[in-house]
Amino acid sequence: MIELQDATKRVGNVIHIKPTNLTLQTGHFNVLLGATGSGKTSLIKMMAGLDPIASGKVLMDGQDVTRLNTQKRQISLVHQFFVNYPHMSVFDNIASPLRVAGMAKSEIEGRVEEAADLLQLRPMLHRRPHELSGGQQQRTALARAIAKESRAVFLDEPLANLDYKLREELREQLPDLFAGRGAVVVYATSEPEEALLLGGYTALMEDGRITQFGPTADIYRNPENIAAARVFSDPPINVGRVKVIGAMAQLEGGGRWNVSGMADGDYAVAVRPHRVTPFRTSDADVELTGRVIVTELSGSDSSAHFQHGEDAWVSLAAGVHPYQVGEDHSFYMNPAHCRYFGQDGKRVA
Incomplete structure (x- = not known):
């Protein structure tokens, strides 16, 4: 030791x-x-x-x-x-x-x-x-x-x-x-x-x-x-800003979902790119719409960098997907995979 x-x-x-x-x-x-x-x-x-x-x-x-x-x-x-x-x-x-x-x-x-x-x-x-x-x-x-x-x-x-x-x-x-x-x-x-x-x-x-x-x-x-x-995230982890009011999280740029055990206030939310997909994976998924900036194909995976509000996000999904640079596209995120951080950067949930 x-x-x-x-x-x-x-x-x-x-x-x-x-x-x-x-x-x-x-x-x-x-x-x-x-x-x-x-x-x-x-x-x-x-x-x-x-x-x-x-x-x-x-x-x-x-x-x-x-x-x-x-x-x-x-x-x-x-x-x-x-x-x-x-x-x-x-x-x-x-x-x-x-x-x-x-x-x-x-x-x-x-x-x-x-x-x-x-x-x-x-x-x-x-x-x-x-x-x-x-x-x-x-x-x-x-x-x-x-x-x-x-x-x-x-x-x-x-x-x-x-x-x-x-x-x-x-x-x-x-x-x-x-x-x-x-x-x-x-x-x-x-x-x-x-x-x-x-x-x-x-x-x-x-x-x-x-x-x-x-x-x-x-x-x-x-x-x-x-x-x-x-x-531990490559491509980089997605980080957005959310406001929690009355157990409801509102993502800047669009997207709402229920949260529990969090006080009202402003937070950063983080979710890994492979948890943001161009298709629904569950009934709990939240739809995010963003303009595609860059697309990449790596082996059997496709990634899309898209603008959501003022933040740049990344989706990483298996398969080949018909993204068009410059066009708006729908992506889906399950809030169960989100992590929340306070203004000091420390995790709160």
Whole structure:
């Protein structure tokens, strides 16, 4: 377990990581998800002991490691760049931290071979890094992290520099590779789809803050604020303005439906594009009319960007639909899939 207690980081006079409280457990992936510059790498460096913290504490398995150096924290770190020793064979690259630790030769051989088998590297153990593909080089770095059997493994966008096919292959394998090893696994990414595919728990990061933390699927279904709702949506989530009066919601631009448990007032309403369709899906659907701005066909799905009042909305539906740019079109939304947010951006329903 890794625990941050009011941990902060400064860069000059600027607080780069705001006071952060976070507990990361073993047994699943812990994903740090945020755009470039949100603080993911900085948080990893603080936990790994590569960067000092300005205030607060870092605990590993209950031990205060705030002032311990990286080596004494027993961690592994895999970057997006292929960090391997060019003059060493694949075997020696994987074995390097074990030799530094003074491990017996027989145990080193066993650990290296086990990790190489997991990463499908056994035929390449005698090659040098320059004789490997990009995917094989990153597999070597991952094998080194596995063989080390660290207390914590930090994966800082490890697939970012691989081609699409290799990313897909390794992404599917990663949870199994680290399962049952007793390490806290922390994975940083800027891709929401990657977080959903990896599962586990996700910490959303924005401007040096964690805005929400919990099971990844729960964050997708129940975002605590409108910023979190925007993260897991491609195309972008639809956000409109509604006025609630007497248990009736009136959407700016047109559309009315019943709501319950909400005080009268102005709110933002959010609904994902695949919940806005060019056809009715239930008797509860609310009709929205908008002028089509852009249409796109992607595989078996069609999307339409349309103007509804002063807001731009997106519909994403299976099949091919006869949209005409510049024409008005009817779309349908089931209010059961709406999420409501107050003026402060926090979810209210």
